[in-house]
Amino acid sequence: MTAHPVLRVAAKLLIPMIVVFGLYVQFHGDFGAGGGFQAGVICAASVILYALVFGMHAARSVLPPAAVRVGAALGVLLYAGAGMAGVALGGNYLDYFVLPGGQHAGIFTVELGVLLTVSSTMVLFFYAFAGRARDIPGEDG
């Protein structure tokens, strides 16, 4: 029950920082290295670390597999929707100049879509792999 107290405390300290760093990479991608793809992987890593330390059962109750599946599809939909918004406003597909916020809004939206799809799919991969293994015991494993 109280196995690996050092791991648990370290993970509790690290996971918020990993999420904040992921969001920083996401929203700072316009200015420095990074973007939706990298941020998505980093955010997924925080969930995976949680699952490794606290067990799959706890991770599944924090982030249900159904939500992950919806998130993966929603990201692509958001990206494609940003493209369709350009068409609806009289431009070409994925033309950001006609959007209300211009290029910045377009890049922001599609990067958000990439973040959603990448992070959800990476967690989905992990759930699929770890769900097959017999022993990633958690608190109640």
Add this chain to the structure above:
Amino acid sequence: MSLDPLQILDVALLAMLLVIAIAVARAINLFAAAMLTGVYSLICAVWFLVLDAPDVAFTEAAVGAGISTILMLGTVLLAGPEARVLPLRRRIAPFVAAVAAGGLLLYAVSDLPPYGSAATPANSGVGFEYLQRAGPDTHVPNVVTAVLASYRGFDTLGETAVIFTAGIAVLLLLGAGRRRNGGAQ
């Protein structure tokens, strides 16, 4: 050959990659092999950083050294910790295939432009125009982001769709986790 410190670093990093690649190929313990592929990716990331490609290095470090290693470890968990050692005669065909593929790649290297050349397609094609226009067009300081999300937005949509498709494929192959195993206490 001049003693450019960056080139020495390049050679040192590539030599480390070679050593790790041989170690991965020779490893019998699959846990060690999985961890070594993570190390391989991390050194790749350092090398990309030396080559002034921080965005690529970032992706390699996050995906190659991070997620891929975890998925490899997950696979090791399913497949068992040790590789089966095949008899020598059954190792000849894979060895020949690997050497042939490596030889073809080395042969293709002779077609690449010289290291740092100004006449590469990346430097002589549209790349330069992106660098000039990205600032006034998009007001995004990081040209890589501007190219990926705006100029080549359609490509990135395709990449996102590829990742989504991979997710669906994994769901179809492995199932959505526990549900099908029925708890497996």
